Amino acid sequence: xxxxxxxxxxxxxxxxxxxxxxxxxxxxxxxxxxxxxxxxxxxxxxxxxxxxxxxxxxxxxxxxxxxxxxxxxxxxxxxxxxxxxxxxxxxxxxxxxxxxxxxxxxxxxxxxxxxxxxxxxxxxxxxxxxxxxxxxxxxxxxxxxxxxxxxxxxxxxxxxxxxxxxxxxxxxxxxxxxxxxxxxxxxxxxxxxxxxxxxxxxxxxxxxxxxxxxxxxxxxxxxxxxxxxxxxxxxxxxxxxxxxxxxxxxxxxxxxxxxxxxxxxxxxxxxxxxxxxxxxxxxxxxxxxxxxxxxxxxxxxxxxxxxxxxxxxxxxxxxxxxxxxxxxxxxxxxxxxxxxxxxxxxxxxxxxxxxxxxxxxxxxxxxxxxxxxxxxxxxxxxxxxxxxxxxxxxxxxxxxxxxxxxxxxxxxxxxxxxxxxxxxxxxx
Numbered sequence: 001x002x003x004x005x006x007x008x009x010x011x012x013x014x015x016x017x018x019x020x021x022x023x024x025x026x027x028x029x030x031x032x033x034x035x036x037x038x039x040x041x042x043x044x045x046x047x048x049x050x051x052x053x054x055x056x057x058x059x060x061x062x063x064x065x066x067x068x069x070x071x072x073x074x075x076x077x078x079x080x081x082x083x084x085x086x087x088x089x090x091x092x093x094x095x096x097x098x099x100x101x102x103x104x105x106x107x108x109x110x111x112x113x114x115x116x117x118x119x120x121x122x123x124x125x126x127x128x129x130x131x132x133x134x135x136x137x138x139x140x141x142x143x144x145x146x147x148x149x150x151x152x153x154x155x156x157x158x159x160x161x162x163x164x165x166x167x168x169x170x171x172x173x174x175x176x177x178x179x180x181x182x183x184x185x186x187x188x189x190x191x192x193x194x195x196x197x198x199x200x201x202x203x204x205x206x207x208x209x210x211x212x213x214x215x216x217x218x219x220x221x222x223x224x225x226x227x228x229x230x231x232x233x234x235x236x237x238x239x240x241x242x243x244x245x246x247x248x249x250x251x252x253x254x255x256x257x258x259x260x261x262x263x264x265x266x267x268x269x270x271x272x273x274x275x276x277x278x279x280x281x282x283x284x285x286x287x288x289x290x291x292x293x294x295x296x297x298x299x300x301x302x303x304x305x306x307x308x309x310x311x312x313x314x315x316x317x318x319x320x321x322x323x324x325x326x327x328x329x330x331x332x333x334x335x336x337x338x339x340x341x342x343x344x345x346x347x348x349x350x351x352x353x354x355x356x357x358x359x360x361x362x363x364x365x366x367x368x369x370x371x372x373x374x375x376x377x378x379x380x381x382x383x384x385x386x387x388x389x390x391x392x393x394x395x396x397x398x399x400x401x402x403x404x405x406x407x408x409x410x411x412x413x414x415x416x417x418x419x420x421x422x423x424x425x426x427x428x
Contacts, residue, residue, distance in 0.1 A: 144192070278354050
């Protein structure tokens with residue numbers, strides 16, 4: 001175990017928080033999966049879902065380990081070449097996407113001959129964040145030309161978002177807002193950001209108008225978006241009210257200390273109890289203390305991302321940590337806000353805690369890249385320490401040689417006085 005921990009490089013505090021969140025996920029997932037087990041198999045046995053979640057977490061940590069061993073600079077060029085591949089996969093998902101876990105959107109792609117379902121939008125977000133960080137680090141020291149940035153930066157961004165938008169508005173909005181935050185931090189001119197924001201809103205409005213005018217022309221979820229927003233703003237009943245009401249009952253039942261592990265009642269009624277609404281189940285079973293504890297862990301992880309970004313030795317490294325770390329925490333806040341009805345239903349999972357392979361694995365890839373950045377900083381610090389040790393050892397060697405020379409000269413001086421008669425008379 002000590003040898004294994006010794007092979008884990010990078011920020012040990014981030015490793016610790018990630019491991020703690022993963023460990024804390026097992027009991028809520030095990031408890032919340034009972035309704036899925038009952039509906040899927042008719043037995044109510046959640047052990048299979050627990051083992052599946054264990055497998056996802058184990059694969060996730062293997063991903064973190066192997067990714068954090070790769071020098072993070074390699075992802076700089078990889079992101080550019082992966083974008084066209086992402087577009088192709090997203091286009092296939094738009095045409096042949098499948099529905100999984102009771103969600104009413106075709107966001108998953110079934111991998112042939114493997115039997116694994118994959119959500120391409122999560123992977124597209126990772127590639128896009130690294131791509132934006134690459135562009136910002138490349139243009140950091142020169143004046144940005146807006147027309148050129150439209151071609152090199154914003155055209156790829158809007159193409160990617162166009163493929164994600166029809167089936168997943170919340171993910172599209174999250175990615176776009178995080179990119180705007182990233183370019184603002186990366187010193188992209190604010191007046192250009194305002195133009196891009198306005199353009200994005202105009203394109204979204206145009207998409208909604210076309211979808212409303214030609215509802216059968218292509219797959220879209222505009223009616224679902226409208227229903228959720230109207231329900232949130234005007235208390236108008238819709239299909240999501242059932243989940244919200246059950247989540248509110250779960251939170252109210254938990255009170256301060258909770259009902260206890262595995263004693264949730266609303267897990268049997270919430271369709272997405274192990275994923276989108278797992279935070280409500282956590283509060284029901286572990287109370288306000290458990291809910292605030294999870295929130296605190298994410299905030300501490302955010303604080304550690306800020307420190308890691310500050311310590312990074314390159315602009316690209318700083319932007320990558322921000323671009324991959326902040327969306328992770330922001331997604332967690334959205335999930336919690338939905339559970340307590342501060343936001344309309346979005347479908348965002350709770351990173352590292354909610355069940356689901358794609359969500360866990362994409363989060364782990366992001367964490368691996370962040371840890372690779374912190375690993376490089378540690379290597380540089382270690383190189384300085386090694387250089388200082390070598391310099392200190394060399395100085396000690398020189399001091400010892402000088403001391404030995406002084407001793408030899410002193411011996412010769414004593415011998416010369418002893419053998420010199422004149423000096424002997426003077427001494428006498």
